[in-house]
Amino acid sequence: MIVAIASGKGGTGKTTVAVNLALSLPGPVRVLDCDVEAPNVHLFLKTNAVRTERVGIPVPEVDADLCNRCGECSRICRFHAIAVLGKTVSVFSELCHGCGGCTRICPEEAITEVMRPIGVVEERRAGRRHLVLGKLDVGQALVPPLIRAVRSKSGAGETVLIDAPPGTSCSMIAAVRGADFVVLVTEPTPFGLNDLALAVETVRVLGIPFGVIINRAGSGDDRVHRYCAREGIDLLLEIPDDRRVAEAYARGSTLVENVPEMRPLFESLADRIVAMAQGRPSHPNINEARHACR
Amino acid sequence: MKVAVSATGETMDSPIDPRFGRAARFVLFDTDSGIVESADNSGGAQSAQGAGIQAAETVSRLGAECLITGHCGPKAYRALEAAGIQVYIGAEGTIAQAIEQLEEGRLRRADGPDVGGHWA
Numbered sequence: 001m002i003v004a005i006a007s008g009k010g011g012t013g014k015t016t017v018a019v020n021l022a023l024s025l026p027g028p029v030r031v032l033d034c035d036v037e038a039p040n041v042h043l044f045l046k047t048n049a050v051r052t053e054r055v056g057i058p059v060p061e062v063d064a065d066l067c068n069r070c071g072e073c074s075r076i077c078r079f080h081a082i083a084v085l086g087k088t089v090s091v092f093s094e095l096c097h098g099c100g101g102c103t104r105i106c107p108e109e110a111i112t113e114v115m116r117p118i119g120v121v122e123e124r125r126a127g128r129r130h131l132v133l134g135k136l137d138v139g140q141a142l143v144p145p146l147i148r149a150v151r152s153k154s155g156a157g158e159t160v161l162i163d164a165p166p167g168t169s170c171s172m173i174a175a176v177r178g179a180d181f182v183v184l185v186t187e188p189t190p191f192g193l194n195d196l197a198l199a200v201e202t203v204r205v206l207g208i209p210f211g212v213i214i215n216r217a218g219s220g221d222d223r224v225h226r227y228c229a230r231e232g233i234d235l236l237l238e239i240p241d242d243r244r245v246a247e248a249y250a251r252g253s254t255l256v257e258n259v260p261e262m263r264p265l266f267e268s269l270a271d272r273i274v275a276m277a278q279g280r281p282s283h284p285n286i287n288e289a290r291h292a293c294r
Numbered sequence: 295m296k297v298a299v300s301a302t303g304e305t306m307d308s309p310i311d312p313r314f315g316r317a318a319r320f321v322l323f324d325t326d327s328g329i330v331e332s333a334d335n336s337g338g339a340q341s342a343q344g345a346g347i348q349a350a351e352t353v354s355r356l357g358a359e360c361l362i363t364g365h366c367g368p369k370a371y372r373a374l375e376a377a378g379i380q381v382y383i384g385a386e387g388t389i390a391q392a393i394e395q396l397e398e399g400r401l402r403r404a405d406g407p408d409v410g411g412h413w414a
Binding site (some may be wrong): 079080213 | 342343344345347349351354355369372373374376377378
């Protein structure tokens with residue numbers, strides 16, 4: 001079973017929910033930190049590094065002796081990463097998305113692929129808990145291939161929790177698609193609601209069942225509650241705006257360990273999510289969304 | 295020598311477009327024959343990224359050996375350099391005036407990009 005924890009707005013508590021769910025689920029659990037531009041689950045889930053591997057994307061290299069400058073490679077590249085310029089073909093590898101189109105279309109077979117590193121995938125472990133995190137190299141902008149590399153490290157017979165990047169762009173979709181259930185974390189503010197509504201629309205297109213968690217409940221207003229009631233969205237949990245929560249977070253600790261009344265709430269949340277994820281069939285729209293966002 | 299100028303219109307009287315990659319058009323003037331051509335650059339103007347690279351490819355394909363524009367970003371400069379095209383920046387006024395400025399040696403030859411990417 002795969003559960004993705006996502007949000008429209010950043011800083012709402014995705015990692016807090018992912019970590020505390022991981023500590024509340026019975027049986028083996030694997031957390032995939034797909035927020036590869038700012039991974040932070042490892043700060044809260046105490047684990048030891050087991051393995052690290054470099055991840056790259058294939059970028060073209062042109063053999064000038066074989067190339068006849070026909071321009072097919074340039075025409076197929078929507079990112080303008082390869083161009084016929086005078087007597088040479090130049091590759092702008094920082095613009096390349098690694099799709100392989102130029103390599104395949106080249107009639108002279110003048111193009112080979114070399115790996116351009118974009119980040120690392122680190123596997124960590126503590127007992128039955130596994131953590132896999134992606135770290136994008138500084139200066140890189142291409143996130144989905146690294147997220148897919150993190151997603152590929154899923155084991156069988158485990159509950160998989162995905163800590164998704166914020167927003168509703170390609171990177172968020174790369175992290176949540178294929179999940180059995182999505183938890184959307186928000187806060188009771190106008191910004192929280194605006195970005196929650198965007199995330200709800202996205203997850204509906206993906207056809208994945210979802211529910212909402214309100215973090216810092218009591219700090220804002222009731223507009224998220226009213227929105228959820230109006231849209232018929234399940235409100236899974238409210239995490240109170242409590243100083244002890246902030247203190248635990250600031251120490252790199254967890255709610256279930258520091259705020260005693262949160263433990264049974266996260267345990268029943270875990271039960272409920274398992275039931276909801278298994279109770280509903282996944283939506284056929286998922287393939288459509290997969291093609292829409294590479 | 296064929297000179298390409300980033301332009302907002304199609305004729306020698308059209309104003310220069312100070313942007314290279316996202317210029318509306320290019321006017322090409324052959325200083326030997328006096329022939330004027332014009333090329334559309336709407337593809338570059340609308341592309342999400344790599345507009346300068348695509349524009350460099352366009353002017354290279356059209357046989358330009360020299361480019362006059364307002365500013366030139368890093369990837370555009372790299373592409374123009376690879377194509378062996380001389381770059382003159384800081385031009386103002388109409389295409390005809392820019393050609394005149396070039397012929398009188400009043401334009402600055404760029405030895406590198408003068409702005410960052412996505413500057414305009």
